[in-house]
Amino acid sequence: MTADPVSDHGLWFRVESGSAASAVRRAAERLGRQLDIGDPRIADLAIVAAELTSNLVKYAEDGTLLLRPVRRAGRAGVELVTIDSGPGMADLTLSSRDGHSTAGTLGIGLGSIMRQTDWFDGYSTPGRGTVLAVRVWPRGAHPASSWAEGLSRPLTGESVSGDGYAVRVAEGRHQVLVCDGLGHGPLAALATEAAQAAFRAAPAAPPDEVVRHLHRSMSHTRGAALAVAELDVYAGLLRYAGLGNIAASVVAVGERRRRLVSLPGIAGHQRPTVRAYDYPFPPGASLVMHSDGVSDRWQLDDYPGLAGRGALVVAATLLRDAGLRRDDACVLVARAPS
DSSP, rough: OOOOOOOOOOOEEOOOOOHHHHHHHHHHOOOOOOOOTTTHHHHHHHHHHHHHHHHHHOSSSSEEEEEEEETTTTTTEEEEEEEEEOOOOHHHHHHTTTTOOOOSOOHHHHHHHHHSSEEEEEEEETTTTTEEEEOOOOTTTOOOSEEEEEEOOOOOOOOSSSSEEEEEEEEEEEEEEEEEEESSSSSHHHHHHHHHHHHSSOOOOHHHHHHHHHHHHTTTTTTTTEEEEETTTTEEEEEEESSSOOOEEEEOTOOOEEEEESSSSOOSSSSOOOEEEEEEEOTTTTEEEEOOTTTTTTGGGGGGGGGGOOHHHHHHHHHHHBBBBTTTEEEEEEOOOO
């Protein structure tokens, strides 16, 4: 691990032995200093990083950890997400209490993590594994979670992902982007970074106009599949425009999963047909968008209680179980903004 700054894309660690703990801790401390969260919070962050990696080493299978900056309301903090396919827990709340143990240990790990962090969420099921997400902010800062959360992971063997996402509110329009740069590696990542920058700078317009703007802005790249969605809470609608192999679904309690339509095409190349579609978006519904590095065969009904967890934990759980190791992968989950 180098001493280079941690980018907003974050760092993924594969945690297979205790030797990973020091690398994660050093990177977490480096990111805390980079974001100037203060020495006391950096000390707390070091404890959190150590406990999370220790849990993965002791109990997990295929354990991975994502470390990245998180930015809300003009403040910056540190986010850590752990994903594993271990034995899981029947009751995550019970397992978080000091003194509770399922492996003959003191059982203080999760309780310590919760005390040292400003935000904690997780999901676990026996036999399928556990997802935990935490955030450490500077003292006095407690920004709320975003209405849309996501994460992307590079193809095994690559250091950067060609898949990515972005979230924005432009003149009252709540919009999200998921992008899959053609191929993988640095050139795919550059295409997605160009799409993200163009998305953030795009005029406040409906999704189809934003997609056309992205197409014009990406002509210097190898191109990408991408989709833009807008949540209109007052109208109870979701507006969606997609090009290429971005999958998207509206998931509502008691209703069948509704898949959204993306048209053929590559943003940045030729002149694709762009069209927006409107879909009902009832209260309590979720939008799930992902690249083709994630299988579209998932069903939230297979995960009791997951729909009630935060958007980031839902996205991480789907990435774990439906993500393909032979491709970059990205998942975004959005709910109606409050």
